[in-house]
Amino acid sequence: MENEILKRIENKTLKISIIGLGYVGLPLAVEFSKNDFEVYGIDIDEEKVKSINEGISYIPDVSSEELSSLVKNNKIKAYSSYDILNNVDVIIISVPTPLSKTKDPDLSYIMNAVDNIKRYLKRGHVVILESTTYPGTTDEVIKPILEETGLRCGIDFFLAFSPERVNPGDKVYKLKNTPKIVGGVDELSGKIVYNIYSKIIDKVVIVSSSKVAEMAKLLENTFRAVNIALVNEIAIMCNILNIDVWEVIEAAGTKPFGFMKFYPGPGIGGHCIPVDPIYLSWKMKMLNYNARLIEVASEINTNMPRYVVQRVGEILNEYERSIKGSRILILGVAYKKDVNDVRESPAIDIISLLADKGAIVYYFDPYVPRIKVGEFEVESIELTADILKESDLVILVTDHSVFDYDFIYKHSNLIFDTKNAFKNYKEKVYKL
Ligand SMILES: NC(=O)c1ccc[n+]([C@@H]2O[C@H](COP(=O)([O-])OP(=O)(O)OC[C@H]3O[C@@H](n4cnc5c(N)ncnc54)[C@H](O)[C@@H]3O)[C@@H](O)[C@H]2O)c1
Known part of the structure; x- marks a missing residue:
């Protein structure tokens, strides 16, 4: 299966789905489709789905001109139903990870997405979490849920964390020229996901585990928060x-x-x-x-x-x-x-x-x-x-x-x- 997946990454016949088409998901969908992958977006917000399918962007970093040409050429299509997961190979999660009213992590959006993925999970699926979260989410929370299907991570399906570093409004650093970290739950998952992102991003940095990737993202943003507090x-x-x-x-x-x-x-x-x-x-x-x-x-x-x-x-x-x-x-x-x-x-x-x-x-x-x-x-x-x-x-x-x-x-x-x-x-x- 490894060789088959790597071959399909190489010839770009893997079908990509992105769950959550906001500030992170939509630019990512555009980048994959610009690079000749077929992209299927899923969002619970019907307005966003409609807007994408009409070629109208609601994210300043994505122009409607670019989006509408990709939509016209059938490179991107958005859905509000998860049924499309029957037809895809890669599932990327980029849903919100806010705080609850009591200032605790609110993983409910991730959980909802994962519960839905579980219903469609099949051999060969590659699941990638991009939403920022605490260390352990990918291998201690998501992996066991997906394995309840009887499919085994690293053998039947593949799972990795790859933090998103998009900086909205940045005119210099875009998705393509910002290095991207990948941490697989196991070695093969890491290798597959490394190869996928290498098709659209100039430099992909592979680390030894999903936890390292999760923690690296939190270090980056904690570094900013602490230094901003210092200067404040x-x-x-x-x-x-x-x-x-x-x-x-x-x-x-x-x-x-x-x-x-x-x-x-x-x-x-x-x-x-x-x-x-x-x-x-x-x-x-x-x-x-x-x-x-x-x-x-x-x-x-x-x-x-x-x-x-x-x-x-x-x-x-x-x-x-x-x-x-x-x-x-x-x-x-x-x-x-x-x-x-x-x-x-x-x-x-x-x-x-x-x-x-x-x-x-x-x-x-x-x-x-x-x-x-x-x-x-x-x-x-x-x-x-x-x-x-x-x-x-x-x-x-x-x-x-x-x-x-x-x-x-x-x-x-x-x-x-x-x-x-x-x-x-x-x-x-x-x-x-
Ligand atoms: N915005 C940024 O600059 C940025 C940068 C780096 C990382 N991140 C991280 O990326 C993640 C996404 O952030 P964002 O800014 O793109 O959020 P967003 O709110 O702009 O987009 C999230 C989208 O997910 C959709 N959604 C929610 N639950 C869903 C579900 N179960 N199924 C399908 N769609 C669902 C929402 O309708 C929304 O359109 C967060 O974890 C965030 O911390 C954001």
Whole structure:
């Protein structure tokens, strides 16, 4: 069977299915189909399925032009039913792995996908988990469920973990030129999956087990979360010391070794950095180990929206104003620049905290027409000179490249810049 599978990878006749067609799944589907594989996507969201089959992309990194040509040439087709798994060889899982209300890992999406895969599992199937999760998920949780079919992992079917590193909005590092890690539950699974990704990605790095691959992904994102927390705390200290943190970072960044620049901000967001380290600390808690650095970093980062609001109070105070009754415009609500993703975005907390204190808050984000803040849905306003003039304070939360910073500066009364986007402007600009 090994030779047969490797031969079919080589001549690209293996049929690929991708379960979960979001920020990770859709670009992956496009990459496989661009490289001549037939791709069958599955998503429980009927709207996404319809949109893909009409060739309309809802992910900024995938153009509708590219998607529609692949759909027209029958290279990609999306389904909301799992029946298509009868006709495929490779099954890639890229469903969400959020936190529950009690801040525990929520594996329910993975479990649902795996229960469905189990119903269709057959000899020769290759199953790959891409969703970020804690070490042990692939071999201790998924493998036993799939083996309940009587099929044996590494002999009848193959199973591996391969973390996704896609960085939405990144113009340089795309799927193809970002090295990809593969960890098989057994050696043969690792080898097969290595060969599959090698067909679409420039460099594939094979590691000795799925656990190593799972942990490597968590190290990458914990590294980011901890370093962002460090620089956020440095920003708070610099403010107390009346030192410009942005200048400090640039100065330290001139050291050619042993230092890497991270920047402070209004808080962290997205589906990865605020969430992934918690998967690790939860797993360690189960084993009676307290991952202290993760806890502290998470606390500092989570507290940043509160710190922003505290600074807003101090800034307005200088002008004998209070938060209550002030008109405050939030610029950018996406969790980072040039994307439309608002999951875990600190802007949501900032808006809600300011509104709780009695401010009149509104926002502008060209990528996010509306946003849910608690129970309410708020719509983006149009950015005009009048709106800027009428606002007591403008808070730059997301530094989208399309913002006209000259225009914003010219018409604003006061700006609180959490991203150093107004670094070339001095008066009336307060920086984090
Ligand atoms: N977004 C990123 O930048 C990024 C980067 C690296 C890793 N990841 C990881 O990749 C995984 C997916 O993240 P995402 O951002 O693509 O999420 P997403 O929410 O954009 O997409 C997930 C998709 O899965 C679908 N889905 C949920 N349950 C399903 C099921 N049982 N069957 C079929 N479809 C189902 C949802 O409808 C959704 O369309 C997560 O584990 C995340 O941590 C995300």
